[in-house]
Amino acid sequence: MRKICCILLVYFGTITLTEAQSVKLFSYNGTYLATDPKDPIRKGSKLLIDKDVLLSLYRKAEQNIVLQIPIEGRILELPLHKAKLFSKNVSFVLSSTREEINYEPGYYLQGKITGEENSFAAISLFATHAGGVIAYRGQNYTLAIASKNND
Numbered sequence: 001m002r003k004i005c006c007i008l009l010v011y012f013g014t015i016t017l018t019e020a021q022s023v024k025l026f027s028y029n030g031t032y033l034a035t036d037p038k039d040p041i042r043k044g045s046k047l048l049i050d051k052d053v054l055l056s057l058y059r060k061a062e063q064n065i066v067l068q069i070p071i072e073g074r075i076l077e078l079p080l081h082k083a084k085l086f087s088k089n090v091s092f093v094l095s096s097t098r099e100e101i102n103y104e105p106g107y108y109l110q111g112k113i114t115g116e117e118n119s120f121a122a123i124s125l126f127a128t129h130a131g132g133v134i135a136y137r138g139q140n141y142t143l144a145i146a147s148k149n150n151d
Contacts (some may be wrong), residue, residue, distance in 0.1 A: 080109035
């Protein structure tokens, strides 16, 4: 009887570790249309970021998550896995002064859009902001801070 209990505990533990958390980090907040012809961004979707969810994701830095992102009137699901961009002892130097910059590593993720085999997503989450790129169906989308309020 003891052997059966141990096998069940190991089996259930494995299921828990492989399930990814589904997260709604962004919400749709309208469309952006450039009024200045010199603006490099002609149009886009404005998204609001849930700063509490962002901070929680950043602190937990789980191996796998499913991020929901509203694009073109639909919610895309991005199963993402944690990525390592830099070595453990990396340092950054400002080229103009040769001074070392204090860099706090982010929570880096990469993956694809569910149902879109020819897609790519790379998302970087930090304690106060997020950024990244998504490519699918011949289009490239950039996630970037677009206001002084870090919205």
